[in-house]
Each structure stands twice: as structure tokens, then as C-alpha cells.
Amino acid sequence: MMITEERVSLKHLLTVESLSNQEVLGLIQRAQQFKHGDRFKPWHRPMMVANLFFENSTRTHKSFEVAERKLGIDVIEFDTKTSSINKGESLYDTVLTMSAIGIDACVIRHSDEDYYHQLIQSNTIRCSIINGGDGSGQHPSQCLLDLLTIYEEFGDFDQLKIAIIGDITHSRVAKSNMQMLKRLGAKVYFSGPKEWYDPKFEAYGHYLPLDELVEEVDVMMMLRVQHERHDGGTSFSKESYHQQYGLTNERAAHLKPQTIIMHPAPVNRDVELADALVECPKSRIVQQMHNGVYMRMAILEAILEGKA
Amino acid sequence: MMITEERVSLKHLLTVESLSNQEVLGLIQRAQQFKHGDRFKPWHRPMMVANLFFENSTRTHKSFEVAERKLGIDVIEFDTKTSSINKGESLYDTVLTMSAIGIDACVIRHSDEDYYHQLIQSNTIRCSIINGGDGSGQHPSQCLLDLLTIYEEFGDFDQLKIAIIGDITHSRVAKSNMQMLKRLGAKVYFSGPKEWYDPKFEAYGHYLPLDELVEEVDVMMMLRVQHERHDGGTSFSKESYHQQYGLTNERAAHLKPQTIIMHPAPVNRDVELADALVECPKSRIVQQMHNGVYMRMAILEAILEGKA
Amino acid sequence: MMITEERVSLKHLLTVESLSNQEVLGLIQRAQQFKHGDRFKPWHRPMMVANLFFENSTRTHKSFEVAERKLGIDVIEFDTKTSSINKGESLYDTVLTMSAIGIDACVIRHSDEDYYHQLIQSNTIRCSIINGGDGSGQHPSQCLLDLLTIYEEFGDFDQLKIAIIGDITHSRVAKSNMQMLKRLGAKVYFSGPKEWYDPKFEAYGHYLPLDELVEEVDVMMMLRVQHERHDGGTSFSKESYHQQYGLTNERAAHLKPQTIIMHPAPVNRDVELADALVECPKSRIVQQMHNGVYMRMAILEAILEGKA
CATH class of the missing domain: 3.40.50.1370 (Aspartate/ornithine carbamoyltransferase)
Structure with missing residues (x-):
């Protein structure tokens, strides 16, 4: 993808979708x-x-x-x-x-x-x-830093396989990321609790079982369980969420060598991903910050x- | 009024009345x-x-x-x-x-x-x-910025007619303004709820009906209803305050062409003055800030x- | 004591005892x-x-x-x-x-x-x-500024007599001060309520009656009664603490001419020391800050x- 010499100039930055x-x-x-x-x-x-x-x-x-x-x-x-x-x-x-x-x-x-x-x-x-x-x-700034982190790693978005996992409905950044990543040529996949998944996301990618995705994708983008945006009625214990939808150490063992792990943070350690994975070599979480x-x-x- | 070349030097700034x-x-x-x-x-x-x-x-x-x-x-x-x-x-x-x-x-x-x-x-x-x-x-700094705003507009204070309207008893700036404006040569008038008016203000100006003042004065200085300084016992609804003591759109239509509207802000919109007046051409509220x-x-x- | 030309370089500053x-x-x-x-x-x-x-x-x-x-x-x-x-x-x-x-x-x-x-x-x-x-x-930074204040006053720590008075058990700085002062050659004494004194402090100095200490020491280091670290169960009224363990005006009259008064602040005035002593000529409390x-x-x- 060609990068222009011209400097970007913006009046406001409200949504990332409004950017070309x-x-x-x-x-x-x-x-x-x-x-x-x-x-x-x-x-x-x-x-x-x-x-x-x-x-x-x-x-x-x-x-x-x-x-x-x-x-x-x-x-x-x-x-x-x-x-x-x-x-x-x-x-x-x-x-x-x-x-x-x-x-x-x-x-x-x-x-x-x-x-x-x-x-x-x-x-x-x-x-x-x-x-x-x-x-x-x-x-939008979180979406853009995620895109920067992916671009820095792979040099391109074209045909990259990216999984977005977890509390997609409540995530500000997930919705931006799915749209922008698709527009930039990546292939988006979703997983996580079905109650936090909306059929309208199908416009950007497909829902697949988590254990299938870990073996396939280039980027595991884990989303924070936003306790503060749920009305107390989350039906998962931390342990059961981690086992069903989290990146456990076992699942991480199946990632491809070049695959990276992302998370917007703050991470609920041992919920979205295993404590030991937060600062592991595959993790780009510190790099994202x-x-x-x-x-x-x-x-x-x-x-x-x-x-x- | 002559303005000196000498730079003002102060040890403290506690009250505006202590300034010459x-x-x-x-x-x-x-x-x-x-x-x-x-x-x-x-x-x-x-x-x-x-x-x-x-x-x-x-x-x-x-x-x-x-x-x-x-x-x-x-x-x-x-x-x-x-x-x-x-x-x-x-x-x-x-x-x-x-x-x-x-x-x-x-x-x-x-x-x-x-x-x-x-x-x-x-x-x-x-x-x-x-x-x-x-x-x-x-x-004092609010009083001085009000004086600056008036001076900037009219170039002088002498014989200027200035109405101070509203919650005068609880207003820090109203008391300073009435004293300073009088001392600088302006004519001060008051209006608003009688229970928020103190006979000692008569030393600086006279209480007149609001509808009389709107046709006469050069400056309409509206005061904030300070809910936070009343003990819950304000006897006005917002609507009745606005109709009785507020600068309604109807009243504003009677202002003289050169008259300006001031308010120390935050404005209770549609209480002290009509929402549409806050940013109208006669308003100096943004200019005051x-x-x-x-x-x-x-x-x-x-x-x-x-x-x- | 010789002072080196070499600039101190630290990775962290966690405790003062780790400093040479x-x-x-x-x-x-x-x-x-x-x-x-x-x-x-x-x-x-x-x-x-x-x-x-x-x-x-x-x-x-x-x-x-x-x-x-x-x-x-x-x-x-x-x-x-x-x-x-x-x-x-x-x-x-x-x-x-x-x-x-x-x-x-x-x-x-x-x-x-x-x-x-x-x-x-x-x-x-x-x-x-x-x-x-x-x-x-x-x-540690409080301990070091205390040491600076003492050093500035006396030019040396050797054989200086320093009393640490009050709520020693709950004081962060008292424990550092007793160790550092001893190591630097000073003689440390303690006084205050026995329930806030721990026998292990004996390694650094001796407990003596307050009225004996005021006539002897070069530094009266008063400690703050840390209401916020007690569980509500302090057994002293302010007056009785002041009379028994505080630096009253009467006790201060017995201090040697060169003796200085220190306190990490905030001072509970008329508790640890008499109100009038906080800014008296012997006080180094402002100097400490x-x-x-x-x-x-x-x-x-x-x-x-x-x-x-």
C-alpha cells in the first residue's frame, strides 16, 4: 500500500470510520x-x-x-x-x-x-x-494504535487473519477495528460468548469456535470483559469465562509462531488471557501502550x- | 479617564475595593x-x-x-x-x-x-x-474582568447605565461590581426577587422593575441563581423565575441597539436568560470568559x- | 566526615537503610x-x-x-x-x-x-x-530531608543527642531516622506513650522520661500522632497527650540554647507541640519543608x- 508524502490534517477526530x-x-x-x-x-x-x-x-x-x-x-x-x-x-x-x-x-x-x-x-x-x-x-485513537501495532508487525493488512474475541457488543474499539481492518484488506473472525455477539458483525467477518481460530490467525485480539458496562448480570465466573473464551496457556500453545496477542488493557489477568501471557514474547500489549x-x-x- | 504609564504592583489581591x-x-x-x-x-x-x-x-x-x-x-x-x-x-x-x-x-x-x-x-x-x-x-478577578469587558465596549464608565439583576445577596461579584461601577462613574440599577435584595444596596443604586430597566440600560448584568448557596428553600420554579426575573426573548427585544448582556456563568439556561440569548450578538458572556x-x-x- | 566528589547514582530509592x-x-x-x-x-x-x-x-x-x-x-x-x-x-x-x-x-x-x-x-x-x-x-525522602536539616544545623552527626518523641510504632520516618542517625554516629533517645514504643527500638537508643530529655538533647524530633493509622482507639485526649508527651511551652523553656525542634508535619497544634512553638525561633519545621x-x-x- 502506497503511503503519501502529504501530512494528514483533521478538524476533529470523532470516529475512525470517517478517515480515508x-x-x-x-x-x-x-x-x-x-x-x-x-x-x-x-x-x-x-x-x-x-x-x-x-x-x-x-x-x-x-x-x-x-x-x-x-x-x-x-x-x-x-x-x-x-x-x-x-x-x-x-x-x-x-x-x-x-x-x-x-x-x-x-x-x-x-x-x-x-x-x-x-x-x-x-x-x-x-x-x-x-x-x-x-x-x-x-x-478512534485506540483503533489507530491497534492498526499501527499490526502494521508495524506485518508491514501490511492484506489477507492478514485477525480474530476479535470476547465482549464485542460493549467494546468501543472492536467495532471500529472490524470495520477498518476489513476496509484495509484483512480477514476478520470473531469468537466469544454468543450473548455478546451481534449478527450485524457478520458484515465484517465470521464467528468461529475459539479453538479453531487459535491455530489459524495472525492476530489474537482479546477484548476486556467490561464489568463496568454490564449491569451486574454477567453469567460467567472468571474461571468459566477463561476456560470457555479466554486465551489459556493451553490454547496459546497452538498459536502459529508469528502470531501476536493483543489486548486494549486493562487486562483482567486469568480471565481474557492467562496471567503469564500478558508479558510473554507473543504479547504486544505493552507495545500497544x-x-x-x-x-x-x-x-x-x-x-x-x-x-x- | 487618564491611564497611567506606571505598571500596577500588588502584594496580594483580596478585594477589589482596596484598589484605587x-x-x-x-x-x-x-x-x-x-x-x-x-x-x-x-x-x-x-x-x-x-x-x-x-x-x-x-x-x-x-x-x-x-x-x-x-x-x-x-x-x-x-x-x-x-x-x-x-x-x-x-x-x-x-x-x-x-x-x-x-x-x-x-x-x-x-x-x-x-x-x-x-x-x-x-x-x-x-x-x-x-x-x-x-x-x-x-x-475580585471576576469583577475586574467584568470591568474590562464593559470598558472594552464603551471606552468609559461615566454615566453608563448598568442593571444588576437577580440573586444579589448571594453573589460575590455583584457586591464588588456595584461599588466599583459607582466609584468609576456609572449609574447602577437593581432588579430581581425582593427577598434577594438588601436595602443597603441603595447606597450604590436603585431598585426598579425589570421591564423598565430593559428599555433604559446599556448593560444587563444577569446574576446566576446560586442553587448551591441556598438551603434548598428557593421559592421559585425555573419557569416562574424566568418569567418574573429572567431576560426572556420578549424582554430582550426591548433592549437598546448598543446594550450588551453579561453573566458571570455558568448560566442556568432558560432561568436567568433565555437559552437563545447566551450566544446571541448582544451577549458578551463568551467574551467575559x-x-x-x-x-x-x-x-x-x-x-x-x-x-x- | 569526608564528603566525596562523586555524584550519587541510584536505580530506585525504596529504603534509606540500603544507602551507604x-x-x-x-x-x-x-x-x-x-x-x-x-x-x-x-x-x-x-x-x-x-x-x-x-x-x-x-x-x-x-x-x-x-x-x-x-x-x-x-x-x-x-x-x-x-x-x-x-x-x-x-x-x-x-x-x-x-x-x-x-x-x-x-x-x-x-x-x-x-x-x-x-x-x-x-x-x-x-x-x-x-x-x-x-x-x-x-x-526515605523524609528521612533524608531530616538528616539534611540536622547536618545543616550542626555540620556533623557525631555524638549529637537526638530525641524521637511520640507515635514511634506508626511512624514511617522514625524507624528510618533511628537507624540512620545511629549509623551516622548520633545518640538516639526515645520518649512518648509506652504503648507506642517497641522494645526492638532499644537496638538504636534508650527510652527516657521526656522531662529529662528536654534538658539534654540537641534535637527534639516530635512525631505526628497519626489518627488515620489508629483504629479509633487512641486512649488520649488531645490535652492529656500534650501534657504528658507533648512539647509544651513549659518544657520548651528548658531546652538548651542550641537545641532545635523538628516535626515531619502536618503538626497537630497543641498536641505534639504547643501552637506557639511551630513557628518559634528554635523550630526547624518550615525549614524541613x-x-x-x-x-x-x-x-x-x-x-x-x-x-x-
Whole structure:
């Protein structure tokens, strides 16, 4: 796949599906340049980014923050617990405030799906929105870092066999990944509990038994069981989930030599995958977190470079 | 009104009434210079400011933080929720600690009126105090940014007609504004619920019916209904407050062409003013937030420039 | 005692007992250089430190943060209250994430004693650990700043008489201080409630009546009554503790002219020592906080300078 010389420029980053393949590959290429030591060019004026995380986060939040600092951006942390949100101020008015005080872009994680619609339609709000996760909706920066990690490993997406395993219905990143991977030429497969699988995923790949997939695929993409998005009624014990749908040590023994294991983290150790596999040679979980910083640098640059 | 060439220098900023007219105008002028692109001169040594917000805040807190970063100040955020306050440490001992570790100035918002008295009398505490709001007392930086917004619009305060509407008794900024505006030559009027009006305000202006004021004044300064400062016993529904004391679309239609609408925010939309008015051409609410950053730069500079 | 020219270099700082006398004196010397205006040399690459405080803290947390900023380090604040800790992520996986996103060192305070064992044994975690307090275990940076404060005062530890008074069993710093002070040649004495005294402390010094000690020692090191570490069952009223084991104004009158008063703070005023003594001329409590910044600069430099 050809990679363009032209730098990607974005107004917002809300969903990954709105990016062209060329833009995705452009961001991957730029992230790789940052990873290989490319220093950012100083901004033509000081840039300011606010991080607004209305849901708990370690990786996404701190990874964006590290990326911002590496790019020499002034970072404004917004603490929902001590803000005027507690006086009833809306998300819209909060972002309007950020815009008014000169924030160039807001990274937002919020429990409402599509929380950003009103924000980007405003004539008054001038700051760009970078979606750090919306409810059970989208998580574009996670999808892009996953794509970077796969691309880095295999150099191409064409005909790659990728299994997405687990709590697909509640996963923000699974839905993006299945669409993007298919569009980029990969073959997607699914497995996991049938109650967390939706027939509409068939548009992107097929459901197969887990034990069949472990012997076939190039990428085992395990999804987190999102206890916090279930209403307490998960019908599995940790042990039974692990035995039925987890990557056990036994199953891992059947993976092909070049196959890699991915997981967006935080991992429920001994649930989605065996404790010992998290940091095993096949695992790219630490690498995914590491790549997340460089992908977010690429995203931030694509958003900010066009700012007047 | 003449504006001096001399730069304002302050030890603390606790109340706005303690400033001379000359100092107020000096700060307004300096804020305008910052707004028009004046870059700060680098400090003769690194400066460090701590933000201690014991009450919820978005605008004041983040606006100070943006101002600090624009001035190249090292910002220390103090999180009351994870501090030794929870081990029973007093405000005095907290600020004593800030002073001991080398903080040059503390921006403090606290629910106690006059919380700062003990702090400024200490022989040991050496850091300057910038009052970011004390209980129902003062909120000097908000008053100054309001004055900047009015001055920017009209070029003078003399004979300007300004209406302050709403929850005056609980408003930190209303009390400062009425005093300062009168001192600077403006004519102040009041309206709103009689139970939130105190006869002592008569020293600064007169209470008039709202429908009379909308046709007369140059500035409609709407105040937030501070649900969080009432003991649950507000006797108005949102709708009845809006109809009786709010700036409805109907009332706004009677404003003079040059009249501007102000509000310290967060706005209770459709309570103090109609939703559609918040971002209408007459509104200066976004402008107030924008100006807040530049006024706080002027304040911080006036406080820090004299530091050894 | 000879002080070496060689700069101290550390992989982690977990306990102070693991430092040689030479290293302790090297850190003291370096902290004094920072205090007397020595500017740090710019790092050969940008350095990033994360502060992970799982227990309430003002002094230690903010003092480390000020030290980090003075050293030109990029600071990442980790807020336990809005992190994935709330989704059940472990300390190990949190620090693994910090390492993966490029953090060079983590300053950690945690309620578990020896929380760091698993972290330093990991082959994947590459960031250094600086112990900011582990349960009732260690608090090495506090011990080192105490040693700096004593050294600064007396120029030597040899034959210095130092009393450690109060809640010794629950004090992280008391245990480090008694061992280090003895090793450095000082004579250690103890006093306070017998129920908070452990016979194993006899290895480092002797228990004596408080009124005897006040007339004899060079340093009165008062310890905080740690209400938060007792299970509600403290048998003393504040008044009775103060009268029996506190440094009252009356007792302070018997101190030798050169004797200094120390306390790790936050002080329970009128419990461990009389309110008026906290900022009296003999008190080094403010000085301890001030010295804490310089000692932490020395620690951070010793940790980071060796980083590739």
C-alpha cells in the first residue's frame, strides 16, 4: 500500500470510520516517524489542549498527556470532580468555556454515545474535539494504535487473519477495528460468548469456535470483559469465562509462531488471557501502550498544525 | 479617564475595593495589551503559582491556569480531595507548606468569607494570596474582568447605565461590581426577587422593575441563581423565575441597539436568560470568559513582578 | 566526615537503610548545592516523572512536584480517583502502563508496606521507583530531608543527642531516622506513650522520661500522632497527650540554647507541640519543608542522570 508524502490534517477526530485509508496510513507513518526519533517542529504559536475525562481512564488519559508534553503543548487537566459540572453545568457549556479561554483542542471521554454532536455544530465553540471514547460508541485513537501495532508487525493488512474475541457488543474499539481492518484488506473472525455477539458483525467477518481460530490467525485480539458496562448480570465466573473464551496457556500453545496477542488493557489477568501471557514474547500489549503515545502525537499534530 | 504609564504592583489581591481607580484602570490597560498580543517579558527567575480551589470551579480555576501558563509560570495544582486537608490540616498550615516549598503566590477559592485574614498576617507565610472567591464575600478577578469587558465596549464608565439583576445577596461579584461601577462613574440599577435584595444596596443604586430597566440600560448584568448557596428553600420554579426575573426573548427585544448582556456563568439556561440569548450578538458572556484570561495575566504580573 | 566528589547514582530509592553513609552524605551535599543556587544541567533528553499518590499527601506530593519542575522534568500527575484503578486495575499493571508510555520514574505513596517488591522484580517495567511512603514502612525522602536539616544545623552527626518523641510504632520516618542517625554516629533517645514504643527500638537508643530529655538533647524530633493509622482507639485526649508527651511551652523553656525542634508535619497544634512553638525561633519545621524540595531534587537527579 502506497503511503503519501502529504501530512494528514483533521478538524476533529470523532470516529475512525470517517478517515480515508490514505489518512489512516498517513497517521501510521507519522506515528512511526515520531517513534523513530523524529522531533516535532516548534508550533508557530503556543498550543493548549485540555483533557476532559468524565470516565475513569489510565492508559488513554495519560498516553494523551504524555503525547501532548512530547509535542510541547500546554496541557490543561480538567477534573470533573471539582468542576462546575457539580453545579449542573452541561458538557456543552464546559467545552464552550474551554474554547472561550483559548483551548485549541479538547480530548474528551464521556459516557454518552455521540456526546460530540452538539459540540461540533456550535458556531461559538472553536476548539477541535478529539474523541477519547464515547459510551459504547467509538474509541478512534485506540483503533489507530491497534492498526499501527499490526502494521508495524506485518508491514501490511492484506489477507492478514485477525480474530476479535470476547465482549464485542460493549467494546468501543472492536467495532471500529472490524470495520477498518476489513476496509484495509484483512480477514476478520470473531469468537466469544454468543450473548455478546451481534449478527450485524457478520458484515465484517465470521464467528468461529475459539479453538479453531487459535491455530489459524495472525492476530489474537482479546477484548476486556467490561464489568463496568454490564449491569451486574454477567453469567460467567472468571474461571468459566477463561476456560470457555479466554486465551489459556493451553490454547496459546497452538498459536502459529508469528502470531501476536493483543489486548486494549486493562487486562483482567486469568480471565481474557492467562496471567503469564500478558508479558510473554507473543504479547504486544505493552507495545500497544507504547505505540499509543506515538499515534496520539500524530493525531494531535494532524489536528493542531492547521490552527491559525 | 487618564491611564497611567506606571505598571500596577500588588502584594496580594483580596478585594477589589482596596484598589484605587488608577490601579483598576492600570490592570484593564495591561489586560488589553496582553489581549492585543503583548508577550510577557521572561521572569528574572522561575515563578511558581499554586491553585487551591476548595470549591467547585471551571471558569475561574482554568482561566487562572491558562493565564499562568501563558505567562510561563510553573503551575502547581492542589487537589483538596487527595491532600492532607483530609488528615485535618488547616488552610493556614496548607498555605504555610506552599510557602515553605517555594510557591510565590496562591490562588485560593474557599467557602469561608475572609479566609485570608490569618494568612496575610503571618510572618512565616511569604507567598502572595490571590482571592479566587471567598464564600459569599469577594471575587475580585471576576469583577475586574467584568470591568474590562464593559470598558472594552464603551471606552468609559461615566454615566453608563448598568442593571444588576437577580440573586444579589448571594453573589460575590455583584457586591464588588456595584461599588466599583459607582466609584468609576456609572449609574447602577437593581432588579430581581425582593427577598434577594438588601436595602443597603441603595447606597450604590436603585431598585426598579425589570421591564423598565430593559428599555433604559446599556448593560444587563444577569446574576446566576446560586442553587448551591441556598438551603434548598428557593421559592421559585425555573419557569416562574424566568418569567418574573429572567431576560426572556420578549424582554430582550426591548433592549437598546448598543446594550450588551453579561453573566458571570455558568448560566442556568432558560432561568436567568433565555437559552437563545447566551450566544446571541448582544451577549458578551463568551467574551467575559475570554477576557478573564487576560485580566488574570495582568493580575498575576502585578503580583509577581515585584518578587525578589 | 569526608564528603566525596562523586555524584550519587541510584536505580530506585525504596529504603534509606540500603544507602551507604557515603551516599547519604553525597545526597546531602548535592541538596545543599541546589539550595545554594546551583542550577541543574539540562538533561540529555526530556525526562518524565509520574507522581502516584494513593494516600493523602500535601507536603511530600507537592514537594516532589516542585522539585521535578525545578529540574525541568515533565510531570505526569496520576489521579487515583479517576484512573482505571477504579476498574480494578492493579498497582503492578498501573506502573507497567506508566513504563510503557515512557515514564522514567514513578514517585509512589501507597498504603501497602513493601508495595514495590513486585514492581522492581518485573522484567517489563523499566521505570525507577521512588518510594514516597509505604504503609507503616518507609519514607526515605523524609528521612533524608531530616538528616539534611540536622547536618545543616550542626555540620556533623557525631555524638549529637537526638530525641524521637511520640507515635514511634506508626511512624514511617522514625524507624528510618533511628537507624540512620545511629549509623551516622548520633545518640538516639526515645520518649512518648509506652504503648507506642517497641522494645526492638532499644537496638538504636534508650527510652527516657521526656522531662529529662528536654534538658539534654540537641534535637527534639516530635512525631505526628497519626489518627488515620489508629483504629479509633487512641486512649488520649488531645490535652492529656500534650501534657504528658507533648512539647509544651513549659518544657520548651528548658531546652538548651542550641537545641532545635523538628516535626515531619502536618503538626497537630497543641498536641505534639504547643501552637506557639511551630513557628518559634528554635523550630526547624518550615525549614524541613523547604529542605525537602532540595533533597528531592538530589534524589531525582541521582535516579535520572543514569537513564539512557
